[in-house]
Amino acid sequence: MLSDYxxxxxxxxxxxxxVVGNLVISEVLGRPKPGVGKKTVYxxxxxxxxxxxxxxxxxxxxxxxxxxxxDVEAAFLLPWAAHAEELGKAGLVAMGGFAVVLVVGLLxxxxxxxxxxxR
Amino acid sequence: xxxxxxxxxxxxxxxxxxxxxWMRYVVxxxxxxxxxxxxxxGLYVLLGADFLAITQILIYVGGILVLILFxxxxxxxxxxxxxxxxxxxxxxxxxxxxxFLAVQIGSVVRWAEKSNLEAPKATAxxxxxxxxxxxxxxxxxxxxxxxxxxxxxxSVFIARRxxxxxxxxxxxxxxxxxxxxxQQKAGA
Numbered sequence: 001m002l003s004d005y006x007x008x009x010x011x012x013x014x015x016x017x018x019v020v021g022n023l024v025i026s027e028v029l030g031r032p033k034p035g036v037g038k039k040t041v042y043x044x045x046x047x048x049x050x051x052x053x054x055x056x057x058x059x060x061x062x063x064x065x066x067x068x069x070x071d072v073e074a075a076f077l078l079p080w081a082a083h084a085e086e087l088g089k090a091g092l093v094a095m096g097g098f099a100v101v102l103v104v105g106l107l108x109x110x111x112x113x114x115x116x117x118x119r
Numbered sequence: 120x121x122x123x124x125x126x127x128x129x130x131x132x133x134x135x136x137x138x139x140x141w142m143r144y145v146v147x148x149x150x151x152x153x154x155x156x157x158x159x160x161g162l163y164v165l166l167g168a169d170f171l172a173i174t175q176i177l178i179y180v181g182g183i184l185v186l187i188l189f190x191x192x193x194x195x196x197x198x199x200x201x202x203x204x205x206x207x208x209x210x211x212x213x214x215x216x217x218x219f220l221a222v223q224i225g226s227v228v229r230w231a232e233k234s235n236l237e238a239p240k241a242t243a244x245x246x247x248x249x250x251x252x253x254x255x256x257x258x259x260x261x262x263x264x265x266x267x268x269x270x271x272x273x274s275v276f277i278a279r280r281x282x283x284x285x286x287x288x289x290x291x292x293x294x295x296x297x298x299x300x301x302q303q304k305a306g307a
Contacts (some may be wrong), residue, residue: 072182
């Protein structure tokens with residue numbers, strides 16, 4: 001059972017090795033000489049004003065909320081997808097009914113122009 | 120091997136939780152919370168709850184955390200961010216409560232021997248079978264989509280309601296105009 005997760009573990013290990021490895025290699029081979037200019041967020045372009053901690057438009061929050069709702073839908077798709085062949089047509093119809101209701105919601109959202117960035 | 124991974128994931132969860140209360144900046148706390156969520160997801164895997172683990176990553180790491188981050192980004196920045204002393208006192212009290220409960224539970228509950236338990240099986244497929252079976256949980260499952268639809272429409276309705284505010288009042292118009300320029304400045 002747990003050995004089923006070996007590929008996942010391998011993927012995680014490779015990803016971690018890639019990130020850490022690249023940082024270490026650039027540190028070793030690059031022999032960095034940090035200076036004031038090099039330590040800024042952007043080495044070129046405009047000088048930085050203020051901090052990154054500014055207020056963002058409330059519009060992002062609506063997008064995040066919509067994302068979570070469709071995220072939950074994806075979570076419900078998963079147990080069906082893991083067994084789609086055995087569940088067959090009846091399963092497809094049941095899942096279709098589930099999805100159609102949410103497509104109606106998506107159409108409503110698009111109709112309300114909630115996905116458009118107009119202000 | 121399993122013990123190693125248990126210690127890894129449990130450590131990740133606890134370290135993330137401690138960092139969440141310890142960090143000076145709220146944004147750092149939110150990112151530390153990701154470690155906790157991932158650690159808990161790993162523990163779910165070790166317990167054989169594969170569906171729960173995927174859901175944990177999908178919804179908590181993918182969704183709830185983004186919501187928390189957006190919530191932080193929407194609030195006005197606080198220069199001092201957080202009173203460190205109060206945080207330490209609060210977390211110390213939490214640790215004390217947790218230790219107390221752990222001792223209490225540990226002395227009362229009689230744990231089953233691991234060798235007597237059967238190995239956990241994959242749960243995603245059985246859950247799907249039960250959810251989509253007409254004499255199973257099909258009706259509640261379909262109702263969930265309606266609940267999601269209600270949440271969808273409700274969130275859009277509430278978030279977009281300000282559009283309906285009429286700006287024929289000159290002072291309101293001035294405030295809105297000022298807010299617009301402020302937002303433009305923030306966006307620039």
